[in-house]
Amino acid sequence: MSTTPRRDAAPAREGAPVQRAGRKRSSMAKAEQRAGLTLISPTLIIVLVMIVLPILWTIMLAFQQIRLLNLRTAGILGNYTISNFTEVFSSPGFLEALLVTLVYSVAGTGLAIGFGLIAALALRKPFRGRTLVRAATLIPYVAPIVAVTFVWTTMLNPQFGIVNHWGTQFLGWDQAIPFLSERQRDVSFLGLTFTVPTALLTVIAFEAWRSFPFAFLFLTARLQAVPASLDEAARVDGATPTQRFRYILLPQLLPTIAVLSVLRFIWTFNSFDDIYLLTGGGAGTEVVAVRVYNFLISRGDIGAASAQALVLAVILAVLVGIYLKFFAKKEEVS
Amino acid sequence: MSTEIRTRRERNAVAAGRPWSRDRVETLILTWLRWIVIATILIVTLFPFYYMLVLSVRPISSLLQDPGALWVSAGEFNLETYTSVLQSPSDGGQGFLIFMRNSALVALGTVVVTLILAIPGSYAISRLQFFGRQRISALFLAVYLFPSILLAIPLFVFFTRIGLRGELLGLLLVYVAQVVPVSIYMLRNYFETIPISLEEAAAIDGASRFTIMRRISLPLAMPAIVSNGLYIFMIAWNEFLFALLFLVESRENWTVSLGLSQLAGSIEIPTTVLMAGSVILTLPIIIIFFAAERLLTEGLTAGAEKG
Numbered sequence: 326m327s328t329t330p331r332r333d334a335a336p337a338r339e340g341a342p343v344q345r346a347g348r349k350r351s352s353m354a355k356a357e358q359r360a361g362l363t364l365i366s367p368t369l370i371i372v373l374v375m376i377v378l379p380i381l382w383t384i385m386l387a388f389q390q391i392r393l394l395n396l397r398t399a400g401i402l403g404n405y406t407i408s409n410f411t412e413v414f415s416s417p418g419f420l421e422a423l424l425v426t427l428v429y430s431v432a433g434t435g436l437a438i439g440f441g442l443i444a445a446l447a448l449r450k451p452f453r454g455r456t457l458v459r460a461a462t463l464i465p466y467v468a469p470i471v472a473v474t475f476v477w478t479t480m481l482n483p484q485f486g487i488v489n490h491w492g493t494q495f496l497g498w499d500q501a502i503p504f505l506s507e508r509q510r511d512v513s514f515l516g517l518t519f520t521v522p523t524a525l526l527t528v529i530a531f532e533a534w535r536s537f538p539f540a541f542l543f544l545t546a547r548l549q550a551v552p553a554s555l556d557e558a559a560r561v562d563g564a565t566p567t568q569r570f571r572y573i574l575l576p577q578l579l580p581t582i583a584v585l586s587v588l589r590f591i592w593t594f595n596s597f598d599d600i601y602l603l604t605g606g607g608a609g610t611e612v613v614a615v616r617v618y619n620f621l622i623s624r625g626d627i628g629a630a631s632a633q634a635l636v637l638a639v640i641l642a643v644l645v646g647i648y649l650k651f652f653a654k655k656e657e658v659s
Numbered sequence: 660m661s662t663e664i665r666t667r668r669e670r671n672a673v674a675a676g677r678p679w680s681r682d683r684v685e686t687l688i689l690t691w692l693r694w695i696v697i698a699t700i701l702i703v704t705l706f707p708f709y710y711m712l713v714l715s716v717r718p719i720s721s722l723l724q725d726p727g728a729l730w731v732s733a734g735e736f737n738l739e740t741y742t743s744v745l746q747s748p749s750d751g752g753q754g755f756l757i758f759m760r761n762s763a764l765v766a767l768g769t770v771v772v773t774l775i776l777a778i779p780g781s782y783a784i785s786r787l788q789f790f791g792r793q794r795i796s797a798l799f800l801a802v803y804l805f806p807s808i809l810l811a812i813p814l815f816v817f818f819t820r821i822g823l824r825g826e827l828l829g830l831l832l833v834y835v836a837q838v839v840p841v842s843i844y845m846l847r848n849y850f851e852t853i854p855i856s857l858e859e860a861a862a863i864d865g866a867s868r869f870t871i872m873r874r875i876s877l878p879l880a881m882p883a884i885v886s887n888g889l890y891i892f893m894i895a896w897n898e899f900l901f902a903l904l905f906l907v908e909s910r911e912n913w914t915v916s917l918g919l920s921q922l923a924g925s926i927e928i929p930t931t932v933l934m935a936g937s938v939i940l941t942l943p944i945i946i947i948f949f950a951a952e953r954l955l956t957e958g959l960t961a962g963a964e965k966g
Binding site for chain 2: 354357358359360361362364365367368369371372374375376377378379380382383386391443444447448450458460461462463464465467468469470471472473475476477478479480484485486487490491494534538563565566567588591594595597598602614617618621622627630631634635637638641
């Protein structure tokens with residue numbers, strides 16, 4: 326039922342502009358033009374006023390010496406200067422924040438997609454209760470961020486957190502590990518000692534836990550669209566399960582993985598809530614978004630905060646631009 | 660069905676008297692691995708929520724005595740944490756009932772206003788030819804991906820100036836602007852799947868554009884509109900950054916998210932009481948999610964399958 330009308334619809338839509346070229350149609354086209362603009366304009370206005378104008382205003386603020394205290398007296402036509410940017414780049418901690426942001430986003434994105442892929446593959450074949458397991462998998466992603474960060478901080482609490490309790494009881498830890506407030510620690514493994522950034526690894530683990538369901542959801546949808554005949558043909562030809570994954574499934578999933586990487590990277594790069602709520606940006610986890618917030622609220626330095634937010638946005642745009650230019654093209658070719 | 664198929668390699672292996680072909684070994688390992696993975700997924704995703712629920716009904720003293728307990732004994736089970744967290748501060752509670760009212764007001768308001776804007780907007784983008792249509796779509800997509808911390812500064816400054824900071828209305832406006840592009844994008848995808856010939860038939864019968872929208876397109880798009888509304892509700896209910904920026908100084912207007920995050924730092928309030936608060940914050944979302952899981956996941960991936 327749904328396919329037949331669709332077939333009629335396509336030529337009708339394609340034909341429409343041709344008809345419109347005629348003069349008789351022009352009044353109808355004009356009416357459509359007017360109707361379209363009327364219907365979209367309320368949305369357009371609110372998006373322009375609440376999003377586009379503020380972004381432009383951020384750019385102006387970044388070049389002005391504005392603090393929360395002199396906000397009411399400062400005008401639009403204040404003195405423009407680049408001192409905010411020189412201050413930001415020369416201030417201690419900015420480059421470190423940038424590096425932390427990058428490590429956090431790359432590791433968080435990679436782990437989330439990796440776990441999402443494993444979960445999607447494990448839940449591919451139907452079994453009793455699969456629907457329920459699938460739904461349960463999505464809960465970390467939809468649950469309120471404040472609630473989940475609160476549970477995590479409680480679980481990781483050095484005094485009464487369950488992780489440290491079990492770690493000291495059963496895993497032979499000498500003492501409780503302050504996961505969210507310790508900058509780094511030495512870990513011995515196979516006789517070698519490594520220095521690991523404890524808090525940063527913890528927030529990355531949280532990010533992976535929180536956002537792997539998103540990757541899982543998209544990859545599951547893509548897996549369902551892979552024709553079963555491909556898999557069966559490979560099976561008959563004697564391909565083992567890992568070979569079938571490597572040569573049949575993975576190429577099918579790659580475009581989805583590419584889109585996911587971009588989306589997740591953008592969101593993790595900008596994310597503020599997770600780290601602010603878990604560590605407040607302490608213990609070597611200060612990402613740029615948290616730093617912007619601290620400049621805005623704690624220091625009341627609107628100019629410097631805007632300058633950093635702008636640098637964040639520009640770097641993000643450049644990274645995504647590079648990705649789209651070099652990697653998106655490759656994919657088309659292959 | 661598929662297990663009946665004996666692969667060439669397997670047949671050769673059996674014929675040669677080698678039962679342990681690579682295929683069999685891999686299949687065996689992966690079968691086991693699969694169940695281990697499924698069990699791990701369930702534990703990892705659900706345990707924090709189970710822990711939340713358990714702590715919310717235990718008194719703080721028993722938590723400090725035995726932090727490793729995984730269940731609640733009958734003796735320590737009590738719901739005082741919930742009354743304590745819900746009561747207003749004047750009665751010695753934390754006032755979560757008021758926070759819930761605020762969250763509900765903002766979230767429902769956002770849903771209503773966004774849908775009023777997004778339904779006609781998405782209809783226009785999917786159905787009508789008008790100047791700048793492509794550019795408006797592109798703008799909305801760009802907005803969707805934009806860092807919200809960049810918006811936070813000017814909006815904070817702007818709302819401080821016009822005196823709307825600290826008001827729920829200001830927050831609502833920001834939420835609407837943030838979700839309306841996503842909403843339009845999702846609804847547009849759905850409108851494109853509705854055959855246009857239905858509308859054309861109505862137009863031939865003399866129905867006006869408005870009548871067509873109201874009598875034909877709207878009822879057909881209802882499933883998408885409902886799931887879209889739920890999705891917006893979840894975003895608005897969960898939102899934290901703008902609530903923090905705008906409302907932090909006016910406690911009577913705190914949302915549940917903001918309230919929990921602000922009280923989490925204080926030493927006087929027992930963790931178990933706040934755990935009850937996080938159950939209250941999470942529960943509406945879980946209920947909505949399970950009630951409409953299929954609708955929501957379809958809506959979420961609707962954009963993905965096109966690419």
